[in-house]
Amino acid sequence: MKETAIFYGSTTGNCESIARRIAEALGVDSSSVYSASELDADKLGKYDNILLGSSTWGSGDLQDEWYDAVDILKSADLAGKTVAVFGCGDSNGFSTTFCDAMSALYDAAKGAGATMVGEVSTDGYTFDESTSVVDGKFVGLALDEDNESDLTDARISAWIDSIKPML
Numbered sequence: 001m002k003e004t005a006i007f008y009g010s011t012t013g014n015c016e017s018i019a020r021r022i023a024e025a026l027g028v029d030s031s032s033v034y035s036a037s038e039l040d041a042d043k044l045g046k047y048d049n050i051l052l053g054s055s056t057w058g059s060g061d062l063q064d065e066w067y068d069a070v071d072i073l074k075s076a077d078l079a080g081k082t083v084a085v086f087g088c089g090d091s092n093g094f095s096t097t098f099c100d101a102m103s104a105l106y107d108a109a110k111g112a113g114a115t116m117v118g119e120v121s122t123d124g125y126t127f128d129e130s131t132s133v134v135d136g137k138f139v140g141l142a143l144d145e146d147n148e149s150d151l152t153d154a155r156i157s158a159w160i161d162s163i164k165p166m167l
Contacts (some may be wrong), residue, residue, distance in 0.1 A: 002048035002082075004028045004167060009036040009054040009063030009101075014145040015088045018156070019053050022086065025160050026167070028078030036065040044076045049167045050114070051107040055088040060100030060131060073108040083109040084118030084163050091127040092147045098127035099142040106132070106139040118163045124151070 005135040006028060008019035014034075023033045025068065036041065036054070052073075054063045062070060087102035110116050119137040126148075132139050143152055 002167060003032075003046065003127060004049040004051065005034065005043060005047040006031045006051040006053070006057050007034050007036050007069070008052075009065040009069070010088075011055060011063055013056070014130075015053050015055040015063065018086065018088060018143060018145070018152070021053075021156060022051065022160065024163065025156060030045055036063070038068040038163050039069040039072055041072060041076055044073070044078070044081075047081070049082045049084075050078070050109070051084050051086065052109060053086040053088070054088075054101040054105055056094065056097060056101040057101055060094075060097035062101045062104050066101070066105070074112060076112045078109055078162040079113035080116050082166055083114035085109070085116075086118075086143065086159070087090075087132065087140060088145055089127075090146045091125065091132050091144045095126075095128040098125075098130045098132075098144075099138065100131045101166070102138065102140050102142065103130075115166075117166045118159060120155075120159060120162075 090100035
């Protein structure tokens with residue numbers, strides 16, 4: 001596997017925990033797992049594979065650490081890089097904006113020229129709407145640590161199995 005970095009935005013610790021679990025499952029060294037507040041052009045340039053994660057807040061907003069970082073992401077040259085996104089949301093309390101933040105990360109990376117991987121079927125999820133669903137699939141790995149934490153390990157494992165050959 002090529003050099004891989006994981007950037008996450010986390011307020012309560014759920015998304016950070018997910019990022020670290022994904023890193024461990026992929027064999028990514030902890031020194032390559034960063035808060036989104038640490039994202040910069042030099043770090044993006046250093047890695048061939050980039051995983052981006054955010055929890056969703058309010059009415060589908062990115063986690064706060066992403067506000068400056070997403071602008072850096074949008075202005076980066078990600079051509080030749082492989083990017084996958086993951087997100088945490090609350091499918092019960094916010095069922096109409098479930099994991100919406102993933103779509104902002106996906107759109108920013110894709111717009112910067114990245115090759116996007118890691119879409120996930122919506123089968124088995126309970127929610128009403130999400131901007132992160134395109135053609136019946138999530139643009140990345142959607143997780144709900146508040147209501148469906150019992151499904152997280154299996155969802156992470158299946159997602160990693162699907163993206164690992166492309167990393």
